[in-house]
Amino acid sequence: MKRARKVSDAVAAEMLMQICSLKTKSMSLFTPLSNIPLSSSRSFIRVISGQTHNCSSDGIPKSISLLTEKNTSLRLMGEKNLTQVVSELTNELTSHIGDSEKISAILEANNSFLIRSYCKGSAFFELLERLGSWPQLALEVFNWRRKQAVDSGIPMLSEEYSKGITIAGRAKNVNLALELFTDAVNQGIKRSCIFNALMAAYMYNGLAEKSQSLFRDLKREPTCSPTIVTYNILISIFGRLMLVDHMEATFREIQELNLSPNLSTYNNLIAGYVTAWMWDEMEKTFWRMEAGPVKPNVDTHLLMLRGYAHSNKLEKMEKAYELVKDHVNTKEIPLIRAMICAYCKSSDTDRIRKIEALLKLIPENEYRPWLNVLLIRVYAQEDMMEGMENSINEAFEHRTSVTTVHVMRSIIASYFRSSAVDRLAKFVKQAESASWRVCRSLYHCKMVMYGSQNRLEEMENVLDEMENFNIDPSKKTFIIMCKAYIKFDQRYKLERLLGLMCKHGFEIPLEVSPF
Template identity: 30%
Template sequence: MIIPRSPHFFFQVFELLREQLWYRPNAAIYIKLIVLLGKCKQPDKAYELFQAMSDEGCVMNHEAYTALLSAYSRSGLFDKAFSLLEEMKDTPICHPDVQTYSILIKSCLQVFAFDEVRALLSDMASQGIRPNTVTYNTLIDAYGKAKMFQEMEMTLVEMLRGKDCEPDVWTMNSTIRAFGSSGQIETMEKCYEKFQSAGIQPNIKTFNILLDSYGKTGNYEKMSAVMEYMQKYHYSWTIVTYNVVIDAFGRAGDLKQMEYLFRLMRSERIKPSCVTLCSLVRAYGQAGKAEKIAGVLRIIENSDVTLDIVFFNCLVDAYGRMGCFAEMKGVLEMMKQKGYKPDKITYRTMIKAYSISGMTSHAKELRNLVESAAGSSLGMPKPDFRQPEYYRSYS
């Protein structure tokens, strides 16, 4: 029997419990439910439970306040989160601890609010609260993803200076990902060696990061060496591992190796994801193999893989590159059948394909359609120009 895991189910059970004669308020249950609501981005309901918890006479300690603060910060309600933090500092039994600050720091980092993070770290120091490994790893990871290498390295140095805060495999992975994703392969390798000499052992995520970094910089020999190492020491490949190597060989135009890895993946009963299919379609489009793309679509028809708008845009791009304009237009119908609406990237890709092939009238007609539909019932979302059109994260 499969038990539903939605918040609604848990609250139904909780309400039934509260109706029983033997029911006594339990702070731990309330806190767990508040955390759950926070993860589901329902801060208002989390606050209602927080109030109910207080009304029923539960002890309102720092764990309860931290749970509500987490719910606010996860939903971007930073004014309420910071206000609650101040309230905690003024309440004797609810003083914030390193976990409270770490949760708020993580939420601020996710929206690149680095000034607020610096203020929080300063506030922690003034109260004698030292960051722990989780805090440091969160900072290192965020600084690395933002390409703020100086801040990342300073944080790592500060972490190493502390006697009660040891770096771990998460620290290593965040550091090597930062350098690897920015093409600084030599620095990445030096960091990897230093972490290993410090006794930190890599995990599957470490190797996925190395594979992805080598693949994206065209270091296929080193990528193959990592693959051999993983095989030698019996590291089981995950869907992420396969996605990384399939994408790398596909971008390199090595369709034979890409297809071999895809067959191996399926033979090991690892279900392809939308990312896998995007990599195949992109590679076949670059190689002009329209019949191979048809094969990918047959695989989709015979599976329950969940598609997304990125896959359809990838498909449009592949057909457009090959000049298969009937098939490219057919993707729009396919999207309609699957319940997806074209976005600006879809149309921009089609316009580009028409323009490159000299079909200026088609390009102009489609451009006029997009401009007239802007903000209308087509409901096309504004694209995020900070990211590549077909960006995928493998880490």
């Protein structure tokens, strides 16, 4: 009896090892019981049904319990190794960008790890995910896998084709994305994920019409149909094009088909409303999320923060910022700039302090000309001379050219209110050399300030500066000079100037007439 039990346990253990082994030629994990020899299958059935006496206290045979513990331990170790090895492999590949031969050699050396050792190429997928910041390199790695499918006889899965199409789209290689899609279809792999990947590739490259055409093709397919991912792509396309009616109609179709909207669905809707500057609809969608089963995530709050910044709703913007502050400060520099822009356009009494706090979060290599110009204007409006001139000098260093009159007038007004004529004169020379927008107001301000300080000769020289830039004197130009001559009792110069005014056909106002 004892011997029989030992034989039964041995057969069962052997059977388990055969089924769990990935290297056996006679069977795999997916071998059905009907293909297992009858004598072995009976022993196996007795073991898994607990019909042996060699069982643990919870009814599980000790042989299976030990194997389970061992396999679990190996699996956890394998997961750890997967992450660690893929990370090292990513570093190795990225250090040889541009060297195709070296990259190929690295991949060949890790062939077994990437393709053979993990179910459905989990290591390979993990590697492609990590190479997301290097689309061309990821494409090179994917093409290697594509070649391996032919050389090794291990065919590509629908998930691999989908990933490859996505990478090709990100690398702006639409022709390759279409080639991979066609290859998958020719291989008999018609899956929704393949259609979705190509639709997304078209969307990413601004080919909205082709994406919509592919959607219509998918709806006609007998073997597969659109998924919620498909509709999410459509919503994103319509949102980017500001076709709000189409976007909302797509969302209604989702509900009619009893598909469950997910986080991407709502985030794409909100993004579409932000693009179209439909702030009320943006907020309604957000409230719908908060009240429903699909709750907002970080991306949702980032979208709301952008929307509030663009709509100049400072209080709501600041509340949204507090929810994702740590994330924004380290990873969302464009959002920081959007917030600064909102403060620049506001009448917030504490806006300078808030702006400067946000400016500290922007790296030096993230210079943006439009933001520089906004800062010049806001410092000028606040009569903060040092901040204004620092921003002006930064613009000169980066060869940023200011071409808008309202910015120039803000600078002029700031110098005028501070009675800083010499600093204004220096700025005018720099602006002329840097091809900034020069206007008559710039020179009139200099003349007024020189005239008020009895620096009449310098005031007169401004006329020559205006002539150099083909700016003709106006009636206001002469009146500014007349008032200065009257103030400092320069009657002779006043009479000459009045004659010049008559020559130009200007009527002499009573307030500057000596008679």
